[in-house]
Amino acid sequence: MEYAMIDGLLQKQGLKRTKLRVALLHYLFSAKHAQSYSDIKQALGANVDRSTLYRNLTTFEQVGILHRIEHDGVTKYAFGKAHEHGLNHAHFICEECETVYCMEEFTPLQFSVPKGFKTQKVQTIIRGICADC
Numbered sequence: 001m002e003y004a005m006i007d008g009l010l011q012k013q014g015l016k017r018t019k020l021r022v023a024l025l026h027y028l029f030s031a032k033h034a035q036s037y038s039d040i041k042q043a044l045g046a047n048v049d050r051s052t053l054y055r056n057l058t059t060f061e062q063v064g065i066l067h068r069i070e071h072d073g074v075t076k077y078a079f080g081k082a083h084e085h086g087l088n089h090a091h092f093i094c095e096e097c098e099t100v101y102c103m104e105e106f107t108p109l110q111f112s113v114p115k116g117f118k119t120q121k122v123q124t125i126i127r128g129i130c131a132d133c
């Protein structure tokens, strides 16, 4: 991915360009699927400060550069917005290799909840075996 695009993204969100932010976005953009915190930490190197990394992941999530997928107590991060059309896209989790794929081409399921309830987030998880397994 072009560094110019990363710069553009940071600038658009009014975020300062730091070495860590650039490396983090570059890594997540190049990764084909969602990465866990430890994947990210490993890729960026041991010197990365834990809380700085968490803070940046949270910031990126808040502004919609990244989104988070939670399953089985593990949080994974993927590049891109979760909320296109106000709803989450589906995720596919491979039961063999545990890779999490974004299924952005799927129209998210819509549920109608009873009166008085308000949906804030719908997380669609498809489990199965991926094409690589």
Ligand SMILES: [Zn+2]
Residues within 6 Å of the ligand: 094, 095, 096, 097, 098, 099, 129, 130, 131, 132, 133
């Ligand atoms: Zn797999």
Ligand SMILES: [Zn+2]
Residues within 6 Å of the ligand: 067, 069, 078, 089, 090, 091, 101, 102, 103
């Ligand atoms: Zn996704």
